[in-house]
Amino acid sequence: MIVGVPKEIKNNENRVAITPAGVAAFVQNGHSVRIENNAGLGSGFTNEDYAAQGAQIVDTAAEAWAVDMVMKVKEPLPAEYSYFREDLILFTYLHLAPEPELTRALMEKKVIAIAYETIQLDNGALPLLMPMSEVAGRMSVQIGAQFLEKQYGGKGVLLGGVPGVPKGEVVVIGGGIVGTNAAKMAVGLGANVTIIDVNADRLRQLDDLFQGRVQTLISNSFNIANAVKKADLLIGAVLIPGARAPRLVTEEMVKNMTPGSVIVDVAIDQGGSIETIDRITTHDNPTYEKHGVIHYAVANMPGAVARTSTLALTNVTVPYAVQLANKGYAQAIRDNKQLAKGVNVIDGKVSYKAVADAHNLPYASVEEVLLVKN
Numbered sequence: 001m002i003v004g005v006p007k008e009i010k011n012n013e014n015r016v017a018i019t020p021a022g023v024a025a026f027v028q029n030g031h032s033v034r035i036e037n038n039a040g041l042g043s044g045f046t047n048e049d050y051a052a053q054g055a056q057i058v059d060t061a062a063e064a065w066a067v068d069m070v071m072k073v074k075e076p077l078p079a080e081y082s083y084f085r086e087d088l089i090l091f092t093y094l095h096l097a098p099e100p101e102l103t104r105a106l107m108e109k110k111v112i113a114i115a116y117e118t119i120q121l122d123n124g125a126l127p128l129l130m131p132m133s134e135v136a137g138r139m140s141v142q143i144g145a146q147f148l149e150k151q152y153g154g155k156g157v158l159l160g161g162v163p164g165v166p167k168g169e170v171v172v173i174g175g176g177i178v179g180t181n182a183a184k185m186a187v188g189l190g191a192n193v194t195i196i197d198v199n200a201d202r203l204r205q206l207d208d209l210f211q212g213r214v215q216t217l218i219s220n221s222f223n224i225a226n227a228v229k230k231a232d233l234l235i236g237a238v239l240i241p242g243a244r245a246p247r248l249v250t251e252e253m254v255k256n257m258t259p260g261s262v263i264v265d266v267a268i269d270q271g272g273s274i275e276t277i278d279r280i281t282t283h284d285n286p287t288y289e290k291h292g293v294i295h296y297a298v299a300n301m302p303g304a305v306a307r308t309s310t311l312a313l314t315n316v317t318v319p320y321a322v323q324l325a326n327k328g329y330a331q332a333i334r335d336n337k338q339l340a341k342g343v344n345v346i347d348g349k350v351s352y353k354a355v356a357d358a359h360n361l362p363y364a365s366v367e368e369v370l371l372v373k374n
């Protein structure tokens with residue numbers, strides 16, 4: 001199989017879908033890899049590093065897309081839709097629930113679209129989302145701390161406080177991977193931390209993990225309203241796999257926050273969990289202000305720490321990609337239930353229920369589609 005790796009084109013997206021070690025893994029398994037010129041530079045990998053492992057460096061995105069399987073980091077942008085074609089395997093983050101146009105384009109061109117973020121283990125874990133959630137969770141607190149500084153428009157609160165002065169209040173909604181990593185950083189800085197989750201068992205685990213150093217609260221609108229009101233830094237970290245994020249924080253709740261507070265909605269890639277977040281922001285222009293509160297809604301946070309993120313991401317994606325290349329997509333999906341959960345669009349049909357529901361489209365299970373197709 002020929003595997004292609006285009007250069008990422010999203011704003012300040014410095015990650016790349018493969019490292020030289022990944023090229024070596026494909027080549028050892030008898031495959032060829034085409035990498036777009038300088039695709040790895042943002043993560044510290046040169047053309048020569050890739051070529052030394054047997055990759056072919058190509059000058060244009062078109063050449064990197066003219067392959068059997070494309071590996072990317074972020075969802076394709078409209079400028080890339082023209083590269084879609086029937087039976088192309090696309091392996092990347094897709095986040096289709098808030099992306100009707102991309103969903104339609106993948107369906108129309110009958111791309112086999114496999115989303116990193118919905119590959120799921122039997123215990124419910126999302127192994128290809130996890131490393132980027134670890135990164136974004138940790139970043140959310142350092143970003144929030146920065147925007148709380150006066151020169152960035154914040155209220156001038158130091159999250160850890162100092163002796164004799166109240167600590168900052170950090171409220172995290174969603175106690176999964178992002179939420180836990182955010183809480184670790186916030187506790188480390190000495191802030192008062194509240195974690196809100198809908199899953200009482202998860203709250204028990206967090207209470208154990210943090211040994212009573214965080215306040216846990218069950219998720220309901222009463223608890224959320226009270227917690228949001230006192231938050232200096234509010235972090236949105238909820239997820240229902242594949243689905244549009246639930247809007248848990250209303251505009252009224254945001255109006256009750258004190259001016260200069262900061263919201264970092266990490267869940268923006270699934271459409272966002274805060275009512276006043278009405279746009280995706282970029283690393284170039286990461287915030288806007290509404291009701292006196294700073295809103296941060298960057299959908300590719302890990303792109304800013306690309307060296308760490310590329311290594312962490314490719315550690316987990318490449319083994320699945322090698323399975324797809326070795327067996328072909330149909331056999332790989334049949335053999336691996338976890339990988340099958342990643343298939344969001346196949347043969348023009350939506351094969352992930354939450355995505356079909358988000359767009360009011362018919363759903364067809366991947367097994368059904370494969371039976372008819374082959």
Ligand SMILES: NC(=O)C1=CN([C@@H]2O[C@H](COP(=O)(O)OP(=O)(O)OC[C@H]3O[C@@H](n4cnc5c(N)ncnc54)[C@H](O)[C@@H]3O)[C@@H](O)[C@H]2O)C=CC1
Pocket residue numbers: 117129130132133134136173174175176177178179196197198199202219237238239240245246248265266267268269270298299300301302
């Ligand atoms: N903006 C960015 O650059 C990045 C965004 N993300 C996104 O962050 C979000 C969170 O990801 P993970 O932590 O990995 O997910 P996760 O599945 O580990 O955690 C989500 C948590 O949300 C909780 N939850 C669900 N509904 C809830 C409700 N109504 N109230 C309170 N809690 C609720 C779940 O019980 C779970 O504990 C996802 O949308 C993910 O794609 C991840 C990495 C980078």
Ligand SMILES: CC(=O)C(=O)O
Pocket residue numbers: 074093095117129132133269299300301302303
């Ligand atoms: C998860 C995701 O979309 C990202 O890392 O950019």
